[in-house]
Amino acid sequence: MGLGDWLGLAGIAIAIVQIAHVGRTVSQVREAVLTASAQASIYNVLTVAPRMSGIEHQLDLAARHNDVETFSLLLRSYKDLAAELDGLLHQEKKHSEDAQLKLQKSLVQVTAAKIPMSVKRSDDLYARTRLVRRSISEASIATVQLTARLRSDLVPVEVLPKRRLLDRVFNRRGEHADGI
Numbered sequence: 001m002g003l004g005d006w007l008g009l010a011g012i013a014i015a016i017v018q019i020a021h022v023g024r025t026v027s028q029v030r031e032a033v034l035t036a037s038a039q040a041s042i043y044n045v046l047t048v049a050p051r052m053s054g055i056e057h058q059l060d061l062a063a064r065h066n067d068v069e070t071f072s073l074l075l076r077s078y079k080d081l082a083a084e085l086d087g088l089l090h091q092e093k094k095h096s097e098d099a100q101l102k103l104q105k106s107l108v109q110v111t112a113a114k115i116p117m118s119v120k121r122s123d124d125l126y127a128r129t130r131l132v133r134r135s136i137s138e139a140s141i142a143t144v145q146l147t148a149r150l151r152s153d154l155v156p157v158e159v160l161p162k163r164r165l166l167d168r169v170f171n172r173r174g175e176h177a178d179g180i
Contacts (some may be wrong), residue, residue, distance in 0.1 A: 063125050
């Protein structure tokens with residue numbers, strides 16, 4: 001074998017090493033994107049979830065005051081919010097099973113609730129909506145518990161080291177890629 005053959009083999013070996021390095025880098029970037037996506041989903045849950053308790057309280061007040069119109073509007077708001085939260089919880093599997101089941105149960109109850117909008121007042125609205133309000137209350141409590149668990153798992157942003165993007169991608173400080 002001549003010098004050209006050896007140089008060719010060395011070039012192929014270097015190319016293989018570079019391809020392996022690029023493969024590891026792509027894998028690290030993919031993991032970073034998945035982690036960031038999961039954290040974004042958790043932060044979305046943490047911003048949406050507290051509104052559940054407020055709507056639950058307002059629904060209870062509307063039912064106590066026999067205000068059918070306000071109750072119906074709040075029920076629609078709750079349904080939209082609960083559906084959004086249920087969608088966000090598909091990303092978060094660690095703690096969300098109980099909250100997700102109760103949200104889905106309350107969505108079924110809300111959808112089944114037949115409250116005529118033509119009647120402005122109802123003397124028995126509080127009694128007629130007992131089951132749907134109980135289901136909403138259970139979902140709200142489970143959501144509050146979920147947000148507490150999610151908050152306890154979060155690492156404060158100030159604790160994470162400030163690293164430049166290229167340092168994180170190419171792992172220049174010698175840290176494991178999971179430390180991003």
